[in-house]
Amino acid sequence: xxxxxxxxxxxxxxxxxxxxxxxxxxxxxxxxxxxxxxxxxxxxxxxxxxxxxxxxxxxxxxxxxxxxxxxxxxxxxxxxxxxxxxxxxxxxxxxxxxxxxxxxxxxxxxxxxxxxxxxxxxxxxxxxxxxxxxxxxxxxxxxxxxxxxxxxxxxxxxxxxxxxxxxxxxxxxxxxxxxxxxxxxxxxxxxxxxxxxxxxxxxxxxxxxxxxxxxxxxxxxxxxxxxxxxxxxxxxxxxxxxxxxxxxxxxxxxxxxxxxxxxxxxxxxxxxxxxxxxxxxxxxxxxxxxxxxxxxxxxxxxxxxxxxxxxxxxxxxxxxxxxxxxxxxxxxxxxxxxxxxxx
Amino acid sequence: xxxxxxxxxxxxxxxxxxxxxxxxxxxxxxxxxxxxxxxxxxxxxxxxxxxxxxxxxxxxxxxxxxxxxxxxxxxxxxxxxxxxxxxxxxxxxxxxxxxxxxxxxxxxxxxxxxxxxxxxxxxxxxxxxxxxxxxxxxxxxxxxxxxxxxxxxxxxxxxxxxxxxxxxxxxxxxxxxxxxxxxxxxxxxxxxxxxxxxxxxxxxxxxxxxxxxxxxxxxxxxxxxxxxxxxxxxxxxxxxxxxxxxxxxxxxxxxxxxxxxxxxxxxxxxxxxxxxxxxxxxxx
Numbered sequence: 232x233x234x235x236x237x238x239x240x241x242x243x244x245x246x247x248x249x250x251x252x253x254x255x256x257x258x259x260x261x262x263x264x265x266x267x268x269x270x271x272x273x274x275x276x277x278x279x280x281x282x283x284x285x286x287x288x289x290x291x292x293x294x295x296x297x298x299x300x301x302x303x304x305x306x307x308x309x310x311x312x313x314x315x316x317x318x319x320x321x322x323x324x325x326x327x328x329x330x331x332x333x334x335x336x337x338x339x340x341x342x343x344x345x346x347x348x349x350x351x352x353x354x355x356x357x358x359x360x361x362x363x364x365x366x367x368x369x370x371x372x373x374x375x376x377x378x379x380x381x382x383x384x385x386x387x388x389x390x391x392x393x394x395x396x397x398x399x400x401x402x403x404x405x406x407x408x409x410x411x412x413x414x415x416x417x418x419x420x421x422x423x424x425x426x427x428x429x430x431x432x433x434x435x436x437x438x439x440x441x442x443x444x445x446x447x448x449x450x451x452x453x454x455x456x457x458x459x460x461x462x463x464x465x466x467x468x469x470x471x472x473x474x475x476x477x478x479x480x481x482x483x484x485x486x487x488x489x490x491x492x493x494x495x496x497x498x499x500x501x502x503x504x505x506x507x508x509x510x511x512x513x514x515x516x517x518x519x520x521x522x523x524x525x526x527x528x529x530x531x532x533x534x535x536x537x538x539x540x541x542x543x544x545x546x547x548x549x550x551x552x553x554x555x556x557x558x559x560x561x562x563x564x565x566x567x568x569x570x571x572x573x574x
Numbered sequence: 575x576x577x578x579x580x581x582x583x584x585x586x587x588x589x590x591x592x593x594x595x596x597x598x599x600x601x602x603x604x605x606x607x608x609x610x611x612x613x614x615x616x617x618x619x620x621x622x623x624x625x626x627x628x629x630x631x632x633x634x635x636x637x638x639x640x641x642x643x644x645x646x647x648x649x650x651x652x653x654x655x656x657x658x659x660x661x662x663x664x665x666x667x668x669x670x671x672x673x674x675x676x677x678x679x680x681x682x683x684x685x686x687x688x689x690x691x692x693x694x695x696x697x698x699x700x701x702x703x704x705x706x707x708x709x710x711x712x713x714x715x716x717x718x719x720x721x722x723x724x725x726x727x728x729x730x731x732x733x734x735x736x737x738x739x740x741x742x743x744x745x746x747x748x749x750x751x752x753x754x755x756x757x758x759x760x761x762x763x764x765x766x767x768x769x770x771x772x773x774x775x776x777x778x779x780x781x782x783x784x785x786x787x788x789x790x791x792x793x794x795x796x797x798x799x800x801x802x803x804x805x806x807x808x809x810x811x812x813x814x815x816x817x818x819x820x821x822x823x824x825x826x827x828x829x830x831x832x833x834x835x836x837x838x839x840x841x842x843x844x845x846x847x848x849x850x851x852x853x854x855x856x857x858x
Binding site: 363537 | 607662671678829832845848
């Protein structure tokens with residue numbers, strides 16, 4: 232398999248990969264010339280969700296940690312930003328805080344799970360329960376007594392009027408186009424960053440742990456520390472996604488934590504392919520587009536279709552679309568090679 | 575005051591035991607958490623409501639719900655789970671897909687509103703508070719479910735086979751046990767227990783597509799902390815978490831009760847990563 236389609240990405244990216252990245256960046260910068268604001272909004276949310284999918288895909292595909300609850304940090308990021316920004320009136324410090332708080336929470340939760348060495352599926356289910364209970368807790372805060380600073384939590388109505396971000400070097404809050412650039416830029420930067428991170432010692436250790444944790448331990452690595460690092464990093468990425476979501480919609484709501492949202496993240500990653508970084512991104516875009524389309528066609532229950540997709544993919548294409556397609560190409564090119572000079 | 579507290583604690587232990595027993599049976603046998611457990615309970619609830627509405631007596635409706643969900647469980651095992659044995663993560667994902675699918679399906683068919691049935695149970699009062707006497711029926715059924723499961727496992731031949739397969743599936747199949755059939759039957763029995771739990775809870779909660787969500791969080795925690803022995807694990811974990819949940823819910827709020835259960839569970843798993851019964855080698 233070509234390295235870009237396989238999980239053993241400890242190979243430096245090829246030139247065409249950089250070309251792809253530059254091309255994507257150029258499209259991003261040029262977008263306002265051919266896309267109106269409605270289209271920018273539609274694409275922004277896909278970027279936001281791709282980022283969330285990346286956080287789970289990285290964790291699952293490269294560190295072998297299957298967290299069902301990346302929505303914990305997604306929601307926590309959004310809520311932290313909203314509460315801090317409304318309290319302080321500025322946005323720079325809240326932006327930082329809204330990344331640090333979820334990352335710290337990820338480190339705390341991860342410490343108990345990873346240092347306790349609970350089994351993989353226990354970790355999946357615990358993260359799922361944590362996000363479920365976050366949603367319930369936030370939903371129960373509709374009374375006026377639930378106030379953080381000056382901000383009412385508002386229970387299931389969520390917090391409206393989340394202030395737009397004002398970047399440190401500018402005086403004006405970002406517009407719709409700004410959110411588009413931010414989310415697209417964050418997504419691309421995270422994708423490239425993770426791809427390069429996997430070339431480093433840390434990245435190679437993670438892949439080693441995924442392949443055989445016991446062997447890595449016998450070689451003298453404290454695997455728990457590296458796994459915890461990956462978990463906290465993925466938490467921070469999910470938090471950025473949550474902040475961008477809050478900026479995109481100007482509000483945060485308990486739905487950010489809920490099980491449907493958590494299931495969607497899993498479906499994005501499964502559909503796109505868990506063993507690549509581009510897979511979750513493509514999966515998020517594809518499934519999000521599909522659900523929007525189903526909504527407009529008038530299929531009442533999108534969850535019904537998503538559930539079917541999940542069951543079918545697990546049964547038939549458990550590697551996901553991109554690796555499956557990559558595998559087909561691989562086999563074709565191998566056949567050509569073996570049919571070529573040898574005969 | 576003390577009587578009230580004890581009553582509330584026993585009640586929350588009973589509910590916890592009831593909602594997690596089916597999950598624990600399936601987990602004990604196949605090491606798989608059935609993420610569609612809440613939806614199995616939801617189906618049991620709907621089955622019970624339909625039966626009562628066509629005039630079936632309530633106790634018979636419970637049995638019908640258990641049977642219906644049990645059969646549904648067998649079908650699910652044949653169609654969905656059977657292909658995924660040995661792929662635990664995929665089983666988890668497939669049951670999650672099933673859970674979404676069922677919620678979507680039931681919402682499409684019956685709408686999002688809750689369907690309820692009238693109960694003709696009166697109230698009893700002690701300690702200066704009124705309690706629905708149905709809650710005592712519920713406590714009784716919950717302990718009966720544990721008792722019956724224990725009896726099936728220890729008295730019948732099928733129970734012996736199930737216990738043997740749980741302890742060592744390879745040896746059991748070498749001795750001529752049909753493992754496929756055992757898994758199917760156990761999954762069906764676990765589903766039936768879930769259906770029964772859903773049906774018994776329906777007079778309190780009503781039947782709605784999202785009713786499963788009320789209980790699954792606590793049930794998942796309970797089974798994970800209970801460990802691999804379904805009966806003992808459920809009993810011990812329910813006693814622990816039921817006490818915490820009942821007490822905190824009574825003093826503060828039910829959400830805080832759930833939060834404290836989660837916190838205790840996470841700390842406990844740091845100390846006992848395999849659950850309370852993780853160190854015990856055999857038993858039930």
